[in-house]
Amino acid sequence: MTIETASPPAPALEMRGITKRYPGVVANDHIDLEVRPGEIHALLGENGAGKTTLMNILYGLARPDEGEILLDGRPVTITGPSDAIARGISMVHQHFMLVPVLSVAENILLGEETMANPVFLDRREARRRILELGRRFHFEIEPDARVSTLSVGWQQRVEILKALYRQARILVLDEPTAVLTPQETEEIFAVLRRLAAEGHSIVFISHKLYEVLEIADRITVIRRGRVVGSRIPSETNEDDLAELMVGREVQLTVDRGASHPAEVALRIEGLRVADDRGSEVVRGIDLDVRAGEILGIAGVAGNGQDELVEALIGLRRPAAGRITLAGHDVTGHSPRQLNEAGVAFVPADRHRFGLVLPFDVSDNLVLTSYYRSPFARGILRNDAAIETAAKETVAAFDIRTPSVHAQMSTLSGGNQQKVVVGREFGRDLRLLVLDQPTRGLDVGSIEFIHRRTIAKRDAGTAVLLVSAELDEILELSDRIAVMYRGEIVAVVDGPTADKNAIGLLMATGGRAAAGVEQVPA
Amino acid sequence: MSGAPARAGDGRPGFVRRSWSVVALPLISIVLALVVGAVIILASELLIPGQAFDPLLPFRAYAALAQGAIGFPPDLNAIVSTLVATAPLLLAGLSVGLGFKAGLFNIGAQGQFLMGALGAVATGIAVSSQPSFIAIPLALAGGMLAGAAWGFIPGILKALSGAHEVVTTIMLNYVAISLLAGIVSGPLNVPGAPSPITPDVGNAALPIIFGRDAHLGLFIAFAAVGVVAWLLYRTTFGFEVRTVGANSDAARYAGMHPRLLIVVIMSLAGLLSGLAGAGDTLGLQHHLTSSYGTTVGFDSIAVALLGRSNPVGILFASLLFGGMRAGAPLMQISAGIPAQLVDVLQATVLLFLVAAPVLRRVLHLRGTPAAIDPTPTFTGTYGGNDVAGL
């Protein structure tokens, strides 16, 4: 039992000397963290710095090798999520932990069911309590709505309701703004401030400096599993935090140089595309991309970007409209025809579209060209040519692999993506389609891919960059098109673009009044 | 086991190590299955009333099994009987293994086999008086086509509507049984025969090459191993098949046509199983009865899994199970152990193979790859929700 001091108040949560080792890596190295009641405490760090591991330990999903956790000054051992919940800790995960086909009420009840009797749920009482909580925190929601029909912002509120329903005192939010527009982010921040004012403690995990400066009462920065500093927002700034987080003076934006756009390489006219369920999600897009420029498409995920990309690379047949590549109509052409016409593609989900993990590196490098000379002779494979070409690409793109015959799944994420980039960039291109090409990668790989992209642009390739990460769009694009509900609502100049203006366009399409969202029913 | 003899190489270990890492799990699984089989034999002795308990019965049973399969000393007739039992298993195993490579679970080898037999015999009867060099190829082609048709149906259904091949191929197995019985006792029936039977295939019968009944079909079966291996690993088509099996989304992006490949692979798989049926009837019985049946349905799955979908692996696996099938009658006669013990042994081998992660932990095996390689995941598309992605 520790002796409680009078002032400052005993921390609601204290983590002392937390150490967690995984084979070959120390994920957490003697991390100390202290969160006071009513405080919003930001945990700042790059992807892979060890933030998520630390929170998994707090939530009982992982056991620490060393160190202890104290709640209200008392040491505790957290054995699993249900134990954490029972102790008043709740977590809002980066990827929402909601079951799409269940209703809001069912999602909130799950695991903490309000029962009418030992067998059946008390749906009426649950409904009453959910509505009451919503009123108290100013976000009323219909308990019987299916979660899959809600917008991302509202799904996040369901997550927060889930925590409140469990009477959480400590709320951990893991990268809560990753999928939100700036306006939705503001709304969530308002909710968080209200929660803190009522005495809840909030751990806010992020790698976005400006957000952390805006919302946090205190900031703890971790790098490579270690705490490298603590700050109070009023006594720091973005440059200071960035240096702490990355460990060296960083240029916040890569010097991309001036672009020299030439003739139109890709022209999209009146393009309409339907999704798998047959509803039209790309609704009449007109767009030009010139050779030698990077056009960024900004937009909240799910506004038709996936279908647009799939139409451009031939995986989805447009319902109407025309796609011309260097003057030739390529509407409805197959992936192979487009590939041969000089279209390359780096997918967001490399494990799904980019790579065949059970194959070796060399087979992955010829995935789109295996049938052509010199990799094939008639119907036969030419293994010697495949191996030679693979060795060249591995050297040219600095792919770290023991051999070109190493199985793809044994490579790190960054090197896997380099294989995709090596295959797609390593030839003459007309159009390069990048769909969140750096998602989940380390800083070094991100920088590598960005530099290569700019090099490709300067060599005269038209580049179309799609990303839900506004920062990446702003960093690379010469022009930015904003996509909203299947339409391009604005095209602005990249280098001079105003982030908030784009955010507003992403959120509202520029039509509705700012900051107002309908309550889904 | 203790002490590390050599550091793990950099992806290029020695030949012996590599070979061992491939065959270790199958071999251990076989040995463990034999042990389990012995326990079952001992336990079942207690079930038969009025018989003295014989602790050596498992050994006598296995000895009889080996005697029937190889002979002691090795005997040409026994070996030929093993080869005769192996040939259909080999072809049907290649059929299932080819499906595995493309990510398809063909449980329909049984129905395709029966249709192959029916197609071969029907064609064979029609050309029975032609010279052999015409009749035999035609009858074999008839069998292969009928088998391919029976594989084409689930293939096209999956490609068009997403109906999972596990459900459709099993249903087609039962339809094939009825269809064969209906045709043998209907249009093909010899009038006045006491029970439904077709006429003889005459000149379409496969010639005996050596031994009592080592017919031409055996050589075709063994040649098929090379053809399938060549197709899978040396051709661009094989690369497409393996890509679709490992990641159909990536295959689609790479310009391959998963739906088309599914239809082609299921048809090819049907062709191989159909050839198995054709060889069996044209080489051995030369006619069909309405009760003509086969155990290749389950056997072929066991063979393909034990052989890790690899043609050479399938060759060895089919020799093992073929030997068991050939030896089982002698085991039943001389040791009183029902031939169904072979089914039990097969299931147990598979059980240990699939439980490989546990085996590996218990036996401290290192570096041995997964039992089923590359791990096919058929279950992902079960119910057809992923079909839109094909």
Add this chain to the structure above:
Amino acid sequence: MDGLINGLYGIPVAGLLFQLLGYLVAVLPIVAPIMLRVACPLTLAALCGVVCERSGVVNIGIEGTMLVAAFVGWVVGVALLPVLPATPSPFFGVTPVLLIAFVAALGSAMLVSLLHAWLSISVRADQIISGTIVNIAAFGVTGYLNELISKSSPTSAGAFSAFVPPAALVNLPLVGWLFNMFLNQGPITMSVLVIVVVLQILLFRSRWGLRTRAVGEHPQAAETVGIDVIRVRYRNVVLAGLLAGLGGAALSMELTNSFQEGMTAGRGFIGLAAMIIGRWTPLGAFGAALLFASSVAVSQSITFAPPAGELGRLLGAIPGQFWDALPYVVTIIVVAGLIGRSIPPAADGRPYEREATS
């Protein structure tokens, strides 16, 4: 009315169709009890599938599970026959022998399900391969033991008998045949409807149902709110074994009174198809099972009581094998026609692994 009917029947060619329709309407009350009897094991297999797959475990080993239960029910019965009294009681013909055999059948099915649960949940094997192993093993073991035992033992230990509903009830106009359908049955068949309704309510209204559906749709989400995904799946698969066991017991202890090698004859698989067609709901699965059963019932009716006249002659000319194959063909057609619109639980067939590393 009769004049109209005769007029319709008289139309060339199309009249035959009307005759067939008239025949079907006429025989429905008579074949209805047979329909339910045929549907009983199919429904139970489908329910086994629903309970497994709603929690995310694909089970194609239902066929083998039922086969084992059918065998154990029979073999325990014949083994106990010399030891225990076997005089049928008036209550469904229940005897102590049958009761013990019944419990043993259910227990064996749960054990087989436990094997599938272990392979697919703990070992994380491909679930279709795991189910196939269950099927091969069940076929082999039951065949092996049956061969050993059947020569030296009695062929039957009796079976549950059907309840005879009061004539007054059965003879009620319009609805009497429904009473006959649901009450003129053995205990397992009679309880099917109850099980279907209870499961339907539990699945959508109870804590068990909510957790089951969550685990089958999004196991990570369930885990983060403290639900033990592995335990829920184990419990569901083993419980589902009970349902398959009931189906197997119905085969060898109620619908017939002995065991034959491979007597499930694909019922486990047809049950799975019924589950898909019924969109993973108990009521839907029951409806689909009745549909398959109707094709069996009609073919039996045509064989034993063909319609009169030209229609009967035509139907009689169809070989028996056509009717044998019909339920399977119907399954293929319905599965192929419906599958795009029947969406399985999102995590169906995907092994779950706690993600503690990141």
